Amino acid sequence: MLIRQILSVLEKDLRVEFRSKYALNMVSAFIVAALLLILFTLRAQELQPTPKSGLIWIVVLFASLTVLGRSFTIESDKGTFRTLQIYSNATTIYLGKYLYNLGFSLLIYLLSFSLYGFLIKWSIISYPAFLYIMVFGTMGLSSVCTLIAAIVSQADRQGAIFSVLSIPLFIPFILLLSRLTKKAFMDGMTGWWNSEVAALIGFVGVTSVAGWLLFDFIWEED
Numbered sequence: 001m002l003i004r005q006i007l008s009v010l011e012k013d014l015r016v017e018f019r020s021k022y023a024l025n026m027v028s029a030f031i032v033a034a035l036l037l038i039l040f041t042l043r044a045q046e047l048q049p050t051p052k053s054g055l056i057w058i059v060v061l062f063a064s065l066t067v068l069g070r071s072f073t074i075e076s077d078k079g080t081f082r083t084l085q086i087y088s089n090a091t092t093i094y095l096g097k098y099l100y101n102l103g104f105s106l107l108i109y110l111l112s113f114s115l116y117g118f119l120i121k122w123s124i125i126s127y128p129a130f131l132y133i134m135v136f137g138t139m140g141l142s143s144v145c146t147l148i149a150a151i152v153s154q155a156d157r158q159g160a161i162f163s164v165l166s167i168p169l170f171i172p173f174i175l176l177l178s179r180l181t182k183k184a185f186m187d188g189m190t191g192w193w194n195s196e197v198a199a200l201i202g203f204v205g206v207t208s209v210a211g212w213l214l215f216d217f218i219w220e221e222d
Contacts, residue, residue, distance in 0.1 A: 002091070002092065005092040006095045006096045006099065007096070008096070009084075009088065009093060009097065010096045010099045012096075013071065013074075013096070013097070014100065023067040024107075026067060027063050027066060027067050027108055027111075028111065030062070030063050031059060031111055031112050034062070034063070035059060035112070035115050035119060036119075038055055038059070039119050039120070042055070044119070044120050045119075045120040045121065049182050049186045049187070050182060052120070052182075053178045053179070053181040053182040053185070053186070054175075056112060056181065057137075057174045058174070059112055059116070060108055060109060060112050060137075060141075061167075064105060064108055064141050064145060065145070065166060065167075067104060067108075068101045068104060068142070068145035068146070069145060069148070069149045070149070071100055071101055071145075071149050072097065072150050072152075073149065073152075090216045093215075094146065094150075094211065094215040095212075097149075097150075098142055098146045101141070101145055101146050102138055102139065105137075105138035105139075105141040105145075106134070106138045108141075109134060109137060109138055117185075124185060125183075126183055126185075126188045126189035127184075128189055129180050129183045129184035129189040130184040132184075132200065133180045133181055133184060133200075136200045136203075136204045137177050137200075140200070140203055140204045140207060141170075143204065143207040143211050144166060144170065144173075145166065146211060147210070147211035147214060148165045150215055150218050151218060152165065169207070172199075172203070173203055176196050176199050176203065179196050180197070180200065
């Protein structure tokens with residue numbers, strides 16, 4: 001029953017997106033424009049490995065912030081937030097929205113890295129590191145964005161508040177992902193466990209559990 005309700009929330013959000021294609025078109029245009037700007041103005045292919053690895057995650061972060069915050073603001077704008085409260089509980093809504101953001105985060109990740117790798121002729125050296133950043137990177141983006149979107153969904157100037165609250169949480173996260181990206185595409189990685197992997201898993205675990213627990217209070221307050 002719970003799984004069915006979660007999938008119903010996910011299906012509703014997917015139908016809204018496929019009907020308008022607003023977020024998909026926006027994020028695609030943003031990623032292409034940002035990567036072309038980086039390529040031609042900063043000459044990314046000539047940069048040192050560390051900034052080259054960090055730039056792609058800055059693009060992924062801001063592409064995510066442009067669309068992932070809409071998961072709850074759409075409900076407020078269309079007046080359907082109260083309807084969700086009547087027919088669903090907090091856990092159902094949080095997990096449904098989280099899965100929607102997770103899928104969109106994965107799409108942003110794959111599109112950004114595919115285009116960036118093609119433009120600067122990157123090739124994967126360490127598949128374990130690439131898998132870590134794909135799984136835990138998208139999970140971390142989704143957990144933080146889902147929680148912050150819920151917090152600001154009833155506020156004015158939602159987009160500005162969403163970005164201001166999200167970016168400080170993402171700074172250590174992006175630094176960790178940049179180091180693992182450098183290992184995935186340039187240095188290689190020996191073994192499957194190191195300090196960056198442990199810290200990344202810890203960040204995702206803390207933000208996911210905190211989001212799930214805090215959402216009950218946000219839900220009741222609304």
